[in-house]
Amino acid sequence: MTQKRVFITGAAQRIGAALVHCLARDGYDVVLHYGTSQAQAQAIQTTLQTQGRMCTLIQGDLTKPEAIQAVIQAAIPLGPFDLMIHNASLFVPDTLATVTWQGLTDHLAVNALAPLMLIQGLADQTDHMVTLLDAHVHWHHQDFLSYTLGKHLLERLTVDLAPVLSPKTRINGIALGPTMKGVRESEAHFHTIIQKSHQKQASSVDAVYAALMDLHARSSASGEIINMDREAPRTMTPQAMAP
Ligand SMILES: NC(=O)c1ccc[n+]([C@@H]2O[C@H](COP(=O)([O-])OP(=O)(O)OC[C@H]3O[C@@H](n4cnc5c(N)ncnc54)[C@H](OP(=O)(O)O)[C@@H]3O)[C@@H](O)[C@H]2O)c1
Numbered sequence: 001m002t003q004k005r006v007f008i009t010g011a012a013q014r015i016g017a018a019l020v021h022c023l024a025r026d027g028y029d030v031v032l033h034y035g036t037s038q039a040q041a042q043a044i045q046t047t048l049q050t051q052g053r054m055c056t057l058i059q060g061d062l063t064k065p066e067a068i069q070a071v072i073q074a075a076i077p078l079g080p081f082d083l084m085i086h087n088a089s090l091f092v093p094d095t096l097a098t099v100t101w102q103g104l105t106d107h108l109a110v111n112a113l114a115p116l117m118l119i120q121g122l123a124d125q126t127d128h129m130v131t132l133l134d135a136h137v138h139w140h141h142q143d144f145l146s147y148t149l150g151k152h153l154l155e156r157l158t159v160d161l162a163p164v165l166s167p168k169t170r171i172n173g174i175a176l177g178p179t180m181k182g183v184r185e186s187e188a189h190f191h192t193i194i195q196k197s198h199q200k201q202a203s204s205v206d207a208v209y210a211a212l213m214d215l216h217a218r219s220s221a222s223g224e225i226i227n228m229d230r231e232a233p234r235t236m237t238p239q240a241m242a243p
Contacts, residue, residue, distance in 0.1 A: 003029055003054075004026075004027055004028045004029065004082050004083075005028060005029045005030075005031070005078075005079070005080070005081050005082055005083075006023050006028045006029070006030055006031070006081060006082060006083040006084070006085065007030075007031040007033070007075055007078070007079070007081045007083075007084045007085070007122070007126070008020060008023075008030065008031070008032060008033065008084070008085040008087050009033040009062070009085070009086055009087050009088035009114075009115075009118070010033060010034065010035060010062075010087045010088025010089060011030075011032045011033065011034065011041075011044075011085075011087055011088075012032065012034035012035075012037035012038075012040040012041035012044065013037050013040050014180055015087065015132075015176075015179060015180055015205055015208065016085075016087040016088070017040065017044055018205040018209075019085065019087070019205065019208065019209055019212070020032060020044060020048070020055075021044075021047075022205075022206075022209045023083075024048045024051060024053045024055070025051075026213075028053070028082070028083070029053055029054035029055070030048060030053065030054070030055045030056070031055075031056045031058060031075060031078045031081070032044060032045070032055060032056070032057050032058070033057075033058045033059070033060060033071060033075075033088065034057065034058075034059055035059070035060070035061055035062065035088065038059065041057050041059075042057065045057055056078055058071055058074045058075060060074075062088055062109060062110045062114035063090075063105075063106045063109040063110060063114075064109075065117070068114050068117045068118065069117070069121070071118070072117070072118060072121030072122060075121075075122060076121075076122070076125065079122070079125040079126065080125040080126065080127070081122070081125060081126045081127070082126075082127050082128065082216075083126075083127070083128050083129075083130065083216060084118070084122060084126045084128070084129045084130070085129075085130050085132065085212070086115040086118065086129065086130065086131040086132060086154070087132050088110055088114070089110060089111055089132070089147075089151075090106055090107050090109075090110040090111060090147065090150070091144065091147050091182045091183075091184065091185065092107070092144075092146070092147070092184050093143055093144055093184060093185070093189075094143075094144070094145050094146050095142060095143055095145055096142075096145060099145050099146055103146050104146045104149070106146075107146035107147050107149065107150045108146070108149065108150050108153065110150070111147065111150025111151055111153070111154055112150045112151075112153035112154045112157065115131060115154055115157065116157055119157070119161060119165070119171070123165050123168065123169045124168065124169075126169055127169060127170065128169065128170045128171075128172070128215075128216055129165075129169060129170070129171040129172075130171070130172050130173065130174060130212060130215060130216070131154050131155070131157070131158045131171070131172075131173040131174075132173070132174055132176060132208075133151055133154060133155050133158070133173045133174065133175040133176070133225060134147075134148075134151045134175060134176060135175040135176060135177045135227050135228055135229035136177070136178075136193060136196075136197075136229065137151045137152055137155075143189065154173075155173060155175070155225065158171055158172065158173040158223070158225065159173075159223050159225070162222040162223025163222075163223070165222070166222055170219075170221065170222040171222060171223065172215045172221055172222060172223070172224045172225065172226075173224070173225040173226070174208060174211045174212060174215070174225070174226050174228065175225055175226065175227045175228060175229070176203065176208060176228050176229075177193075177197050177198070177199070177202075177203045177228045177229030178190060178193040178194045178197055178202050178203065178229075179202055179203045179204070179205065179208060180202070180205075190202075197229050198229050199229075203228055203229075207228065208228070211226045211228060214226070
């Protein structure tokens, strides 16, 4: 049996880091990309190596095309990968009144364009790619406008590229509900999202991991999105979701 290997972006902290620990526990060697959180990435590397797992770190700013290509070139010799998780995300509040060109392009880059280039560069040696989406972008993110646009695009890519990548590579998405308050998100905003969610409480990373493993185990699933908050169906309008 060959050693299982995963490549995950933006995984030095928070949900990505928690998924790394679950994957390592379940026998995966890890290639961990990070942006600025070098100390946290190195701490995870040390922990995983203590557990007998391989953990290789790749740094790269996913707003920069040349850095994205460098990440791809660094990852290629570390493959092939059973699984690649597009976890990195930029989540900074902006609205129609405050959006700037730079903020918009940075969000589109990290949340959609970098995943697209990583898919282009690494699909050939990856069995299954999973994008982390947001169950609520279809109705609640007037106050995270650029983030929302990026996640819409990533969701579109997940569905549209499935037949293109088939049969070599599967691609699926997990649309998370509220799980961990964003670093630049107010308590009030996170609370509002929770109140509008089905379970009226934050989801656990264990639930996200279970969805990930479910998709990974279903060897014919491609172009599918697991929506972790069924209370916010795709057709729901902002008016319909108002309290
Ligand atoms: N948190 C939630 O409740 C929630 C809800 C819905 C969906 N999601 C999705 O689930 C995933 C994980 O969520 P999260 O809250 O843990 O994510 P997060 O903390 O907002 O971001 C994860 C990582 O993305 C990396 N990143 C951001 N900009 C980057 C850049 N320019 N270059 C390279 N890396 C960059 C950062 O790495 P460094 O720290 O190394 O810079 C950051 O630690 C995301 O895709 C998110 O959209 C989360």
